[in-house]
Amino acid sequence: MKKILVTGGAGYIGSHTVVELAQAGFEPVIIDDFRNSKESVLSGLRDILGRDVPFHRIDCGDAEALRGVLRAEGNIEGVIHFAAFKAVGESVQKPLAYFRNNVGSLLTLLEVLPEFGVENLVFSSSCTVYGNPDALPVRETTPTKPASSPYGRTKQMCEDIIHDAAGAPGNRLHSILLRYFNPIGAHASARIGELPLGVPNNLIPFVTQTAAGLREKLTIFGNDYDTPDGTNIRDYIHVVDLAKAHIAAVQRLLDRTAPEVVETFNVGTGHGNTVLEVVQTFERATGQKVNYSIGPRRPGDVPAIYADATKVAEVLGFKTETSLADSLASAWKWQLSLAK
Numbered sequence: 001m002k003k004i005l006v007t008g009g010a011g012y013i014g015s016h017t018v019v020e021l022a023q024a025g026f027e028p029v030i031i032d033d034f035r036n037s038k039e040s041v042l043s044g045l046r047d048i049l050g051r052d053v054p055f056h057r058i059d060c061g062d063a064e065a066l067r068g069v070l071r072a073e074g075n076i077e078g079v080i081h082f083a084a085f086k087a088v089g090e091s092v093q094k095p096l097a098y099f100r101n102n103v104g105s106l107l108t109l110l111e112v113l114p115e116f117g118v119e120n121l122v123f124s125s126s127c128t129v130y131g132n133p134d135a136l137p138v139r140e141t142t143p144t145k146p147a148s149s150p151y152g153r154t155k156q157m158c159e160d161i162i163h164d165a166a167g168a169p170g171n172r173l174h175s176i177l178l179r180y181f182n183p184i185g186a187h188a189s190a191r192i193g194e195l196p197l198g199v200p201n202n203l204i205p206f207v208t209q210t211a212a213g214l215r216e217k218l219t220i221f222g223n224d225y226d227t228p229d230g231t232n233i234r235d236y237i238h239v240v241d242l243a244k245a246h247i248a249a250v251q252r253l254l255d256r257t258a259p260e261v262v263e264t265f266n267v268g269t270g271h272g273n274t275v276l277e278v279v280q281t282f283e284r285a286t287g288q289k290v291n292y293s294i295g296p297r298r299p300g301d302v303p304a305i306y307a308d309a310t311k312v313a314e315v316l317g318f319k320t321e322t323s324l325a326d327s328l329a330s331a332w333k334w335q336l337s338l339a340k
């Protein structure tokens, strides 16, 4: 079984990817320091997979600790690098922490991996690199725009760093950059899912917590955008679908079929939905009412973005399978499981 190191493997997208890797016949090895995740994720993974997933509690920005893991594990065939901070608002408050963590951990990986002959990297990027795009849907060739937050800037910088490192003499690393749109929902088992610490920043956990009575009401951030109902448009992709894109990416790297050492893919459904559509779909899919009101715009929000998912379909053979309604129903099932 091919060993794949998953940094941030206890996180939201990371944990779902660990499940898909294991079920596709890979041996995932998790590194995580739980700074933004919980140890209970490991027991959720054990319940789903029926076995423990190898795990190392380290900060992947710590080069010596990373070397220790790579030495101890031996023959790691590839790395999927999730470990990063991801809250847009927090990144404005603590920009240096975001650069140190998100850029720093990538630099450490890029320095250490060649020492151990690891030549395959999948990097978690984001549609945030497009900024506020001029045309929709966005293609991988759509020019990136200035990021609206330090978080977004870290993703742009990390992409640039990977390209520059790939162009250096003697480089042997092959990388795939996955630009995620908005991941939502949870594993069908409801044993793993999104675990926001404190008040959720993201829409779906806020919706499920409001429906569960943990929050009084959802504030929809603006209804005066130039969209059909005035609320923002995003491309919401089920997290298990998103996880599966990583398996296709790892396989492509291992097969060495790519014509370029760095490839970029949008990973979204190719469809946009407004915030109001999401709330209404949630209500229909779950039978739960969501108390909401319209508030002011949130600084930094782009009016609308959704993926052109043609390249990921043609090259990686990847298509999403889960509808918005089913994705939202899985988020609700997960919310209910948290109350138990």
Ligand code: UD1
Residues within 6 Å of the ligand: 086, 087, 088, 126, 127, 128, 180, 181, 182, 201, 202, 203, 204, 206, 218, 219, 220, 221, 222, 232, 233, 234, 275, 298, 301, 302, 305
């Ligand atoms: C943003 C980034 C994404 C990044 C993610 C990390 C963009 C286009 N997307 O997602 O790349 O990975 O942050 O967190 O930059 N909303 C409400 N009320 C709420 C919460 C959200 O109305 O209480 C609305 C937002 O205005 C937005 C939508 O719901 O229109 C989705 O918001 P959110 O879940 O925070 O994700 P993005 O901001 O789209």
